[in-house]
Amino acid sequence: MRKVAELHEGKAKIIYSTPDEDQLIVYYKDDTTAGDGAKRAQIQGKGPLNLKISTYFFELLAENGVKTHYLETLNDREMLVRKVEIIPLEVVVRNIAAGSIAKRLGFPEGEKLPRTVVEFYYKDDSLGDPLVNRHHVLVLGAASCEEMDKLEEQALLVNSILEPHLLEKDLILVDFKLEFGRTKDGEILLADEISPDTCRFWDRQSREKLDKDRFRRDMGGVAEAYEEVYRRLSEK
Numbered sequence: 647m648r649k650v651a652e653l654h655e656g657k658a659k660i661i662y663s664t665p666d667e668d669q670l671i672v673y674y675k676d677d678t679t680a681g682d683g684a685k686r687a688q689i690q691g692k693g694p695l696n697l698k699i700s701t702y703f704f705e706l707l708a709e710n711g712v713k714t715h716y717l718e719t720l721n722d723r724e725m726l727v728r729k730v731e732i733i734p735l736e737v738v739v740r741n742i743a744a745g746s747i748a749k750r751l752g753f754p755e756g757e758k759l760p761r762t763v764v765e766f767y768y769k770d771d772s773l774g775d776p777l778v779n780r781h782h783v784l785v786l787g788a789a790s791c792e793e794m795d796k797l798e799e800q801a802l803l804v805n806s807i808l809e810p811h812l813l814e815k816d817l818i819l820v821d822f823k824l825e826f827g828r829t830k831d832g833e834i835l836l837a838d839e840i841s842p843d844t845c846r847f848w849d850r851q852s853r854e855k856l857d858k859d860r861f862r863r864d865m866g867g868v869a870e871a872y873e874e875v876y877r878r879l880s881e882k
């Protein structure tokens with residue numbers, strides 16, 4: 647499959663059309679941003695690592711019955727996917743308090759939450775991707791009640807597959823963000839990416855951060871951490 651035209655250049659990926667109107671090519675860039683684009687850098691080799699890690703997770707999820715946009719990995723930066731109309735919600739699942747929930751609700755970072763939390767954020771850079779509740783989602787017209795139920799159920803299913811799988815690789819799945827979309831037949835598919843850019847992974851013993859927080863918090867060793875996540879995933 648070949649690229650036809652650039653449709654969208656985002657912060658971390660570029661989306662291209664293909665000769666098949668139902669398929670897109672996602673190109674994974676080395677660019678990284680934080681604070682809604684306020685902080686930017688290039689992390690050499692990040693794109694290929696995120697592509698390999700996302701491929702691994704999409705294949706694992708498909709084997710476990712999750713419907714995803716993933717079709718094929720074409721080369722070290724490009725993935726062929728099914729085209730969807732992205733539902734403008736970031737669906738965040740949290741097992742352990744970190745980042746914004748620690749700040750907003752006062753849970754100490756690193757504390758296991760009494761139960762798994764699912765949150766919706768409205769995908770709108772100009773508004774800073776605000777946290778929204780079900781009423782907000784409805785008045786924004788972002789998704790229906792049935793769709794929100796489905797997103798929550800799928801997000802929890804993804805968590806129930808990934809969390810124990812990662813623990814076997816000595817990785818704690820602290821939290822993660824998912825995006826979903828609608829096909830033209832109205833089917834809901836898991837889309838976008840699943841990588842250390844969109845998940846928090848901690849080492850099981852040392853609790854060392856092996857994800858984008860190393861960039862957000864100027865800790866260094868970003869590419870090395872992503873490499874370590876991929877090494878553990880690909881180890882039998």
Ligand code: ADP
Nearest residue numbers: 656657658659661715727728729730732837838
């Ligand atoms: P952003 O646009 O937020 O800066 P990215 O750089 O990750 O983010 O760009 C990828 C864009 O492609 C995102 O807007 C994402 O919602 C969208 N996208 C991901 N998967 C699909 C898909 N299967 N069909 C259509 N759009 C997709």
Ligand code: UDP
Nearest residue numbers: 738744745746747821822823843844845846
């Ligand atoms: N996340 C993401 N994209 C975003 C915001 C958050 O992928 O635009 C991921 C983030 O990597 C983490 C989870 O969602 O795994 C929860 O992020 P949080 O709300 O704590 O935001 P932060 O404080 O990191 O900006």
